[in-house]
Structures are given as structure tokens and as C-alpha cells.
Amino acid sequence: MVRYLLEVAGSVREARAALDRIPVAMAYNLTMTDATGEAGTAFVAPGRAPEHSPAPVATNHRGRTPEDPDHARRFRSVERHRHLGDLLKRSLEPDEVAEAFLLPPLHSRSYSEGFGTLYTAVYRPLEGRVDYRWPGKTWTRTFDAPDETTDVELRQG
Structure with a gap:
């Protein structure tokens, strides 16, 4: 899916539009950026409309608060999300x-x-x-x- 988006989309906006029409077989969190510096994350899953967020990072949960805290703890999702945010602050x-x-x-x-x-x-x-x-x-x-x-x-x- 990532290679396809790289081939057909020239911007994050175009990638979002493509994801809105592409059926997916698995759930993915896709964080994207483009040459203009625009960034965002798309949460896609089979049978669901994509959710688009301006967040420039993603781990194993959607949004700021995990829907399944046990799952997030198992995969250290919140810790990794915080670490990514800290990396971004360091430029x-x-x-x-x-x-x-x-x-x-x-x-x-x-x-x-x-x-x-x-x-x-x-x-x-x-x-x-x-x-x-x-x-x-x-x-x-x-x-x-x-x-x-x-x-x-x-x-x-």
C-alpha cells in the first residue's frame, strides 16, 4: 500500500484521497509527510472508512487515548508514542x-x-x-x- 501511495500521490492530501477509495485487507496506521512539510496519520481497516488525523506520529493505538489499555501496555504503545513526540521536538x-x-x-x-x-x-x-x-x-x-x-x-x- 505504501509503495502504491508513493507512486500515485504527490502530497499528503492526495494520499488521503486515495486511501478514501482503496479497500484494505488489514488495519494499518499510516503516518505520512510530503515535500511541503504537511503531515498526518490515516487509520485504515477493512470495512471501515479511513480516519484522518493531523498527528505526525502513530503507534499501536488510534488517537491520544488507547481504546484497549491492556493491548497498549503489552505493546508499549503509549511509551513509544511519547518517545516519537519527543524525537519530533528535537528537530x-x-x-x-x-x-x-x-x-x-x-x-x-x-x-x-x-x-x-x-x-x-x-x-x-x-x-x-x-x-x-x-x-x-x-x-x-x-x-x-x-x-x-x-x-x-x-x-x-
């Missing part, structure tokens, strides 16, 4: 933010508990590329990159 460079995503509380290795970070994606739409990041490894892809794969070993934390 970090994109690569500094990406590094923060490779560290707790944003990065999790709780795979046996059903909640581990598979990768962090750094989308660079003006360059037409995405960097998939793991601790100690980055794999860069472009829209015209040849089909290739990379191996990654995920370790329980």
Missing part, C-alpha cells in the same frame, strides 16, 4: 530519527511474544528510494532497482 535530521528507530523503545526484539520489529523503512520519495534498516545493516531499493533479495537474521532480545 533531528532524518538519519538521526532512523537511528532512533533501531533502539528501544521503538525497536523491539520480543518476537516470541508476538511483537518484534522486522525492519525500519526510510522512504525518500524525492529520490525515488527506500532504505530498509536493521541494526548494523541497510538495504537500499529504488523504483527501478533489479529484483534482488537480502538475508536478515532476527534475534530474540
Whole structure:
């Protein structure tokens, strides 16, 4: 879905309009920004109209207050949301933010508990590329990159 939005939408406003007409198979929280600096989050789920928020961050709950506090505690959703907000206040460079995503509380290795970070994606739409990041490894892809794969070993934390 993210790649599709990057290909058809030139702004957050256009991405919101696309999400309003695209059926989805799973629930997603999609936080977006564009070249003008406009940002927002869309909460999408099967059979539901998307909810759009001006919030520039999202974790595993919608809005400011989790609907399911036990779920939020299990996935440290509120803590991670607060951490993201703190990162935004620091006006970090994109690569500094990406590094923060490779560290707790944003990065999790709780795979046996059903909640581990598979990768962090750094989308660079003006360059037409995405960097998939793991601790100690980055794999860069472009829209015209040849089909290739990379191996990654995920370790329980």
C-alpha cells in the first residue's frame, strides 16, 4: 500500500484521497509527510472508512487515548508514542530519527511474544528510494532497482 501511495500521490492530501477509495485487507496506521512539510496519520481497516488525523506520529493505538489499555501496555504503545513526540521536538535530521528507530523503545526484539520489529523503512520519495534498516545493516531499493533479495537474521532480545 505504501509503495502504491508513493507512486500515485504527490502530497499528503492526495494520499488521503486515495486511501478514501482503496479497500484494505488489514488495519494499518499510516503516518505520512510530503515535500511541503504537511503531515498526518490515516487509520485504515477493512470495512471501515479511513480516519484522518493531523498527528505526525502513530503507534499501536488510534488517537491520544488507547481504546484497549491492556493491548497498549503489552505493546508499549503509549511509551513509544511519547518517545516519537519527543524525537519530533528535537528537530533531528532524518538519519538521526532512523537511528532512533533501531533502539528501544521503538525497536523491539520480543518476537516470541508476538511483537518484534522486522525492519525500519526510510522512504525518500524525492529520490525515488527506500532504505530498509536493521541494526548494523541497510538495504537500499529504488523504483527501478533489479529484483534482488537480502538475508536478515532476527534475534530474540
